[in-house]
Amino acid sequence: xxxxxxxxxxxxxxxxxxxxxxxxxxxxxxxxxxxxxxxxxxxxxxxxxxxxxxxxxxxxxxxxxxxxxxxxxxxxxxxxxxxxxxxxxxxxxxxxxxxxxxxxxxxxxxxxxxxxxxxxxxxxxxxxxxxxxxxxxxxxxxxxxxxxxxxxxxxxxxxxxxxxxxxxxxxxxxxxxxxxxxxxxxxxxxxxxxxxxxxxxxxxxxxxxxxxxxxxxxxxxxxxxxxxxxxxxxxxxxxxxxxxxxxxxxxxxxxxxxxxxxxxxxxxxxxxxxxxxxxxxxxxxxxxxxxxxxxxxxxxxxxxxxxxxxxxxxxxxxxxxxxxxxxxxxxxxxxxxxxxxxxxxxxxxxxxxxxxxxxxxxxxxxxxxxxxxxxxxxxxxxxxxxxxxxxxxxxxxxxxxxxxxxxxxxxxxxxxxxxxxxxxxxxxxxxxxxxxxxxxxxxxxxxxxxxxxxxx
Ligand code: C2E
Ligand code: MG
Ligand code: MG
Numbered sequence: 001x002x003x004x005x006x007x008x009x010x011x012x013x014x015x016x017x018x019x020x021x022x023x024x025x026x027x028x029x030x031x032x033x034x035x036x037x038x039x040x041x042x043x044x045x046x047x048x049x050x051x052x053x054x055x056x057x058x059x060x061x062x063x064x065x066x067x068x069x070x071x072x073x074x075x076x077x078x079x080x081x082x083x084x085x086x087x088x089x090x091x092x093x094x095x096x097x098x099x100x101x102x103x104x105x106x107x108x109x110x111x112x113x114x115x116x117x118x119x120x121x122x123x124x125x126x127x128x129x130x131x132x133x134x135x136x137x138x139x140x141x142x143x144x145x146x147x148x149x150x151x152x153x154x155x156x157x158x159x160x161x162x163x164x165x166x167x168x169x170x171x172x173x174x175x176x177x178x179x180x181x182x183x184x185x186x187x188x189x190x191x192x193x194x195x196x197x198x199x200x201x202x203x204x205x206x207x208x209x210x211x212x213x214x215x216x217x218x219x220x221x222x223x224x225x226x227x228x229x230x231x232x233x234x235x236x237x238x239x240x241x242x243x244x245x246x247x248x249x250x251x252x253x254x255x256x257x258x259x260x261x262x263x264x265x266x267x268x269x270x271x272x273x274x275x276x277x278x279x280x281x282x283x284x285x286x287x288x289x290x291x292x293x294x295x296x297x298x299x300x301x302x303x304x305x306x307x308x309x310x311x312x313x314x315x316x317x318x319x320x321x322x323x324x325x326x327x328x329x330x331x332x333x334x335x336x337x338x339x340x341x342x343x344x345x346x347x348x349x350x351x352x353x354x355x356x357x358x359x360x361x362x363x364x365x366x367x368x369x370x371x372x373x374x375x376x377x378x379x380x381x382x383x384x385x386x387x388x389x390x391x392x393x394x395x396x397x398x399x400x401x402x403x404x405x406x407x408x409x410x411x412x413x414x415x416x417x418x419x420x421x422x423x424x425x426x427x428x429x430x431x432x433x434x435x436x437x438x439x440x441x442x443x444x445x446x447x448x449x450x451x452x453x454x455x456x
Contacts, residue, residue, distance in 0.1 A: 045103035045369075049110045050153045051140040052161045053077060053117070056168075058096040061132060069128065071095060076125065077134065084120060085113065099157075107142050107174060114138055114170060137161065138170035146340075146361025146394070148175050187232070188240050191224075195246075195253050199225050202257055203420035204274070206429065207391055207413040210404070215433060216411050217273040217304060220258045221420045222250065238279065247279045248288050255292060259301045261423045270430045273332055275304035280311020283319040293329045304332035304355075310341035312351065320350050327352035334391070338379060349386065355411075356383040360394025363414070367399040377407050384408070 055061070055073055062070035074092045081100055082090045088102035104110060117138065124131035139161025141153045153175070160171040194200055202220045209216040224232040241247040258274050265272060282288045296303050305326055312319040323333055334355035335348070339362055358379050362372045376392070383390045392404050395414030404412060418429060 047104045047107055048145050049142050050101045050157045052157050053098045054137050055096045056137045057135040110142050137164040139164045140172045143175040146364050188244055191246055204426040205420040206418050207411045208417050209411050219275045222254055242279055242281050255295055259299045273302040273304050275306050278305045278307050283311055283322050284315045289322045297329050306334045306336040308336050308341055309343055312347050324352050356388045357391040357393050363392045363394040380407050380409055
């Protein structure tokens, strides 16, 4: 995370981040091949911004104008922002604060917009015939589309605004830069001991088969319950674990725990494949491959591995050979985050994968974007042509679910069905799902006839 006061000036690192993200967002050639003749790509809105504007001199204005008129000031500011940014989502979030969210092609779009707003707000405002200064402070958070949870974006924007108050100038936080260096160092030191100290735990997120209307499988996601920091999400420690060589032990710990939890789930009468995420690094690690295969075989476990295409590109020969070893012992292979990294039709064809998961960056804005439905549709057709089933990640709304159903998507995963939950909550989820048809006439979130989604 980089904090920049007043202006957003991309550092060399940040520019690299932007460039590599641009490269990652560049449509895979295979999709380019599938676009209709004469198709002109729409400019990619690759960044999302969440901003808070606060009337910093509200108290002084209220003293002068009186409470009733002062209470309408936030609405005046709202109208100014909404008029300047017609495509932004603008809401008044209190007497003094306005929130607005919008997308841009690069982080520089945020800088330009904040400059325009600062200029607009610096001119005295006509309030019932008197001209007053509207001193406004901005706090903003910026992240690549789909890369950051909305809640985190909101928290960072709030914290940027608090800091803007202290420093009396606007503050922007770029969340694409990960954890600050100091944090990374500290976390690195602590990570090694975290597994041994029992600080890691798993959450499970179900995947639902759209046509069969049943829970198809689940994905295990690792979390770190840090003794002083609270919950640390994988985005903040998986790359560290890779850097310090802890990803192998962490993944084997995950596999052991999943095997144990799968037994518990089976004892409840549920026979589900559970997927775990495998870092690219491990695809070239012979010792890991042998140990993982042995654990799965010895326990007759129903396990799937989620891998990204990018992880195969580093050393395709050994990655493909090892993936074949996994497949030979019955491990299901799913391609994760499809479309977010570098795609190659040549590798896609060679991978022994049964499932392709479309990255949530294309799904989150499925019903509000022009371009994402085209990509999702082509990807579903492509995967089906390669005899793979398709899972859409990041399904948060019924509208997205309806569209995906019509497009022929096989499985869905996302907050609409369930957030990642503890093993106990997941067991309860499975129990509720079984009981519902007999005890409850109301269908569950996903147990609806296809006709429902098609009409809705
Ligand atoms: P992933 O494998 O693509 O996992 C899906 C991520 O999307 C999870 O974030 C999940 O919480 C989030 N998600 C699920 N449904 C929705 C939704 O409807 N909306 C939104 N906005 N997000 C949704 P999480 O748990 O933070 O994991 C992030 C990434 O960390 C994972 O992405 C995976 O690449 C990695 N990861 C997680 N556990 C492990 C692990 O055990 N080993 C390795 N190597 N990587 C892991
Ligand atoms: Mg995954
Ligand atoms: Mg994914």
